[in-house]
Amino acid sequence: MLAFHSFLADRIVNTEAVALSPTIGWLLLTCAIVFGLLMISYREQWRRLWLRLEDPRTIGIFRFLFAIAILLNVNGLWEHFHYLFTDEGIFFTDTAREVLAKKQFAGFGDVRAGEPAGFFDTQAMWNFFKGNKLSPLFFWDSPTAFWTYLIIFEAVTLAFALGFRARVTGVLSFFMWHGLCARNPLFMEGTDAVYSCMFFYLLFAKSGHAYSIDNWLRCRKLRRKGLLQTGEQVAKPDGQETAKQALQPIYRLIPAWPRLLMMLQVATIYLFTGSAKTGHVWMRGDSLYYALNMDHFYRVPPQLLSQVFGTNVFRVMTWTVHVWQISFFLVIVGLILRWAHRQKFAPTTLGQRVLRRSLWVVLGLLALAVAEVAWPVHYPAKASLPLVHVQWIFGVAWVALMAVVGWGLYRLRNRPFNVTLAGRRYTLDLDWFCSWVLGRRVFLTLGLLFHGHIMALMNIGMFAPIMMLTYVVFLNGHEVGLIVQRLGRGLNRLAGRNVVDTTFVWAQHPSAPGLARDRAQVPGWVLVVTLGCLAGAVATKVLGPKTWTSPLLWLGGGTLVAGAVVAAIRARRQAPLATDSLPWAYGPLGRFVANTLIIYHITAVAVWTLPVKDCLSTFRTQAAKPFRGWLVHTHTAQSWNMFSPNPPRSNTFLRVLVHDTDGEVYDLNTDVYAPEQRPIPWIFNDRMRKMNRRITGRRHGKNSWYLKWHARYHCREWALQNGGEAPKKVEIVKMNYRIPTPEQVKTRGYYIPEIQLAKFGKQRVIHTAECATAPEAQLPNWMRERYGLPLLPEGAEKPWIKHRHKKWERKQKRLAKRRAQQRESK
Template sequence: MLVTACVWTSLLAIAVALWTVRAQWSRFWFELEDPRSMAAFRIALTLVAIANVAGLWPWHAMLLSSEGILDGAEAARTFAPGSFAPGLLERAWAIVTGPVSLLYLFDGPAALGLHLAVFGLSALAFLVGWRTRAAGIVMFFAMDGLLVRNFLFWEGTEIVIRVFTAYLVCARCGHAYGVDAWRYRRDHPEKPRYRPIPAWPRRLAIVQLAVLLGTTGLLKTGDAWLDGDAIYYALHSQHYARFVGAPSWSLGLLRVVTWVARTIEALFPLVLVGVVGRWARAHGERLEPRARRIVIVCTGITVVATTVVVATTGQPRLLPVGTPAGATVVWLGLCLGTGWVVYRPDAPRWARWPYRRGPWLVAAAALMSGMWLSMNIGWFHPAVLACLIPLLEGEEVGRIVQRLTGRGGGAGPSTSRLAYGPRGRRLVGGLLAVHLMALALVVIPSSVHPPALRAAIEPVLGAWLRATRTQQSWGMWAPEPRMDDPMLRVVVVDADGVPRDLGTDLYALRRPVLGYDRRWKINGRILSTGASGPYARPFARWHCRQWAEGHAPARRVELYQLDWAIPPPTSSQAALVVARPEPFLSEPCG
């Protein structure tokens, strides 16, 4: 009851504060700005999206066509059961909220090839900025149709690309660094080089990045993160570590790296303070005395209410502390320090440093680059690196491009106008408010949500995220990293009753050092969902069909889980294989 009252109190105080600064709120989201930041983001994220889909090439038929483990009808029944609802309105709502894919209806190899061609051509057009808005929309829905055809291969990469591409499609990101921009300059040489664009998609991308990294860090509450052993276990994962293992002398260093990595993620949302503060200083935004007093009172109420919530629930734990008391001290100290910096324009530079963009941009880039170099987990880290670009202003991107190419610099557009008209700003502003509330639902730990409050708002906000294709889950390596390394063994019992091991995991295969094999994610998802999940039996039946193409029909396919136990940091043992278990699935091939 106390937590519920405090949550409602803090939400009400935040709402009053935002209403008080509604004029500044409107200018922050709807001012017109330099297009070069979002244009560079368009190029970087599209390259990652193309590489991600291309990386699935060996598995396209198995995952996405009627020749794979699920045909279109089976995939629709598994992933989009709402499309079979009895009423027309229910089916229409299922299409709006998704998932929906043309590959549910047209699932043959030719249809898949056509779908891939549409994605490839639209992605290429979006990359070079030709018919950018239309190309982006086609690319987004073509990519979404590929991704939701089968969730077996999904990892954090798909969520990052899908969510941020949705924001890119809303931006006028073709106004620079593209064919459309070149044609505009050719046809209108008398006009400024860069046309201004609404700022809200870029700023929404910044908020989303803070949610991504902040949630990822806050959910890492297990003992391995608190003790500093998480990265040790990650580097001993034979599936994902580029160079398996770590020398014993490095354990102390790995603990420090673990704590630093978690802290960078958990505290990354502080960058929002710097972004808003930089904007306010640049525009000379100062509140009137009465509005300032209201905001200060609302801020104080929010700090007190949220501190009570943290003391009661022990969440969120911003730093790797093991007790609710420690979490409360950290939370209160951070709130008071942030308030002092925000409300004291004469605060010393060292006090403002933790809220500046630069340190967080460098820290996040270093973290993602280091993880990419040491961990072989696909395109997640390059995707997040691309998502750091919106933190840069358009002129900053222009200066970087000019240093690299000798072109593309110069001042950006300057205007005091706001995007859209008053009605348009009210409409888009209302939708932004709904989306920000939905992101808050994602970022706040479930233990902090009162059950009644969550039950009331989750259906509405969850439907919004599904409809906008921005639903998300950022629990990578949370609350604990895996402390074992399970492997999937597929055994075909042939027509003569002889078991044939297909060698489907690292007990029989070599791990690629540079490339990335999506096989590990596929195997891991089958193991984690088990025999009763949606994948194991279709996967076994697919192996039956594959075997029958070159051999006499097999009797059955058996799936085994081999558990490789990772020794604790203090042990000198090598990884051990747990005794061979019985098959967790035996599927007849008849």
């Protein structure tokens, strides 16, 4: 919070934008209400989409690949395990508690300060468990403890990959992975946030139902009893026939909603990052050039390539990627439109059609209103065209676009276009439009091209692989089954014999008995009342009377729960849906819980990812408050500001200089300015490069807080490597040089980074640690004992004492006093 306030203090606030913020806030709230009403009007489609069952093979293959990628991602840190996660690394155990999880450890004693060991009382312990950094490495982090933790993590994650007790091993792996991240997030980057979000959704999927040891063991057991579908039953499934024989399928259907959440997450990443790229370098199309020319990341020198392509091909690629990122969500629109079209829902009444169309129009106009209101504070003062003209042009274009979308959808659905090309007649209907214009073949192929280039030319670790891996969730299980079958055939051809059985196995038939087919449905009016109560609660919270807020929330929640209970009880008396109808993922209670979770989570991510801008500043933080706990604890709090608003345009390095007691200065060659840190081609990622960027980076006008701890670590590490003798001081030097512009490189030829750094590089000391006096810069006696080094005399160690016990007692007294006052006032 302190950092946030200093951030506000450091930057210039656009007061005009702040003044617009409440108006934009109300407009956005109205948009949300209208969208909610729209979804209520589509409630049958909504629940059919989210709460259906599907083939488990996509999630099965994704689980395997994802868990392997998690292992690769963690093991990619192997050179820095000691530095990051042990008590001999950058943070001592208690320092890690203080700087990384201060609130959680407010009631935890530091024995070095003579405080009682462990938590002071049960309140202190509860305080710890309330937080989201629940890592055992905050308690046990000696090298032995860490390696034990890592081995267990690897074993559990491997078991998850293979689908052994997938539910349990998945949850364990998730928490252990976050245990590592919590102990030291210095290494974390956008890549890890992708893993974090996708892992959370994967936990909800029944990922062990396909391509797993769990399913293999289950099938083996059933086969022995003669209860497993085989031969014809698998190749040409008939739900009723196999049910008569009481046979079980190889692939049981699983709930589809976790996969859909994953797809939305991928679209969110791209939409967020694309929208945040508002800088002039992106507009000029030079981002790829600068990204490729960052010395920390390229695999082979890109300077000559940049000279040839920097001002032409790279620009086209940059603009293409930018547009593709912003419009990526269209692939989901396409998938849902096509799905709904193929489902052939019951025809709508005229009233329903009018209501839906009206709501769509209102939503479109509200979105236009947000843009028009925000234009003045986003428009450059020196622009040649007057603002009012731009607003008119935009407004007319927007309305025209709405009309084209409405007309186009109507034509594609009801009166498809017919085109004759080279004598062949093509029907351009909604199915065609969703497959070709909004199709996966367009957006995922572009994504593979983009990430493929990044992966081949730049070494940014596991980012490109995880993004390409997420594309698997855009295929359904049947498609994955076909691809696996095709790969099996290829393998057989290569081997010259049948190595694998390539019979296509159908998943469980939807008409199979035992699946949920009840008619329970929360009535539309209940949903409208709930939405109205929630909107009212927000309005009263802002405008008052605030005493109404809580009752409105209770009324909304109570109405929803009561509506769901009544619907479930009624459904018991109703005949189930016909066996040829698609089954539900769960019974009424499961559907209610899952649907509430889905809506809450989508709302939470949508609010959380609102841009951090002045024109949203008066409500953004308050609006995110009800969701903060959920997102932080589930590790799905997210921000995707990658290379935005502009990519860096200089190469920055971190240099560590050690001054020993004889006055000799040693350069530890810690970054790629040193030839030994610059292998070409650069194959395996080293996260030190990213960490160096973070340590030397400045945020809100201040140096990174990691800086001093990094310098102190080097004081200790030098002593450890030199028989216990500490150096005099450690200096952290920031070196940097500007990357020549694409035009300079085009006209003058490509540059050699080493020459550029030597001739034009700047360097300055950004931190100095005096090893004898800086807190925790001395190799402590407990470590000296561990390595058999001479001990320091008493008083030579300068531990960082936080006086938590005193602070805790003071706080408890304060709270007790306040409680007493409250009792008296009552």
